[in-house]
Amino acid sequence: xxxxxxxxxxxxxxxxxxxxxxxxxxxxxxxxxxxxxxxxxxxxxxxxxxxxxxxxxxxxxxxxxxxxxxxxxxxxxxxxxxxxxxxxxxxxxxxxxxxxxxxxxxxxxxxxxxxxxxxxxxxxxxxxxxxxxxxxxxxxxxxxxxxxxxxxxxxxxxxxxxxxxxxxxxxxxxxxxxxxxxxxxxxxxxxxxxxxx
Numbered sequence: 001x002x003x004x005x006x007x008x009x010x011x012x013x014x015x016x017x018x019x020x021x022x023x024x025x026x027x028x029x030x031x032x033x034x035x036x037x038x039x040x041x042x043x044x045x046x047x048x049x050x051x052x053x054x055x056x057x058x059x060x061x062x063x064x065x066x067x068x069x070x071x072x073x074x075x076x077x078x079x080x081x082x083x084x085x086x087x088x089x090x091x092x093x094x095x096x097x098x099x100x101x102x103x104x105x106x107x108x109x110x111x112x113x114x115x116x117x118x119x120x121x122x123x124x125x126x127x128x129x130x131x132x133x134x135x136x137x138x139x140x141x142x143x144x145x146x147x148x149x150x151x152x153x154x155x156x157x158x159x160x161x162x163x164x165x166x167x168x169x170x171x172x173x174x175x176x177x178x179x180x181x182x183x184x185x186x187x188x189x190x191x192x193x194x195x196x197x
Contacts, residue, residue, distance in 0.1 A: 149187020
């Protein structure tokens with residue numbers, strides 16, 4: 001497959017929240033852990049800052065990546081969704097993952113995609129962790145997709161967790177009150193890991 005064919009396969013084969021809503025969400029960590037095991041558990045090999053929240057998490061993630069890169073660290077950045085090009089989601093020092101790297105990853109993982117049946121988001125998270133390991137980054141900023149507690153990115157053990165402003169979002173999934181939504185976002189907090197709010 002070429003790059004466009006690879007994207008077409010991903011969009012057609014993998015459930016996406018932006019297309020089908022909550023049905024695309026896979027509860028728990030079974031799929032992301034299975035994908036990670038196939039890849040040698042890259043999420044256990046890096047240093048991470050984990051960012052969750054309703055408003056500002058993308059801006060905070062980009063600013064943190066910029067500051068760390070300016071300080072001389074080889075910095076990965078995982079965000080979602082993308083605006084124009086799928087590759088915007090996965091960057092190292094501001095450079096998007098290469099088209100051929102996306103093609104090669106999906107080609108390599110295709111039997112596992114058919115076996116595990118991950119969501120679009122789960123596959124992109126696995127791709128990001130794999131890319132960051134292969135690029136031998138110093139640190140990566142990882143933005144949650146939806147919520148935090150059950151988000152696929154929450155398999156990492158970060159050096160720091162950041163929670164931005166909390167508001168009413170995805171109430172059908174995260175809860176009807178700010179307290180319920182905040183509890184889901186706060187699910188990225190780990191024992192012994194500093195938290196910035």
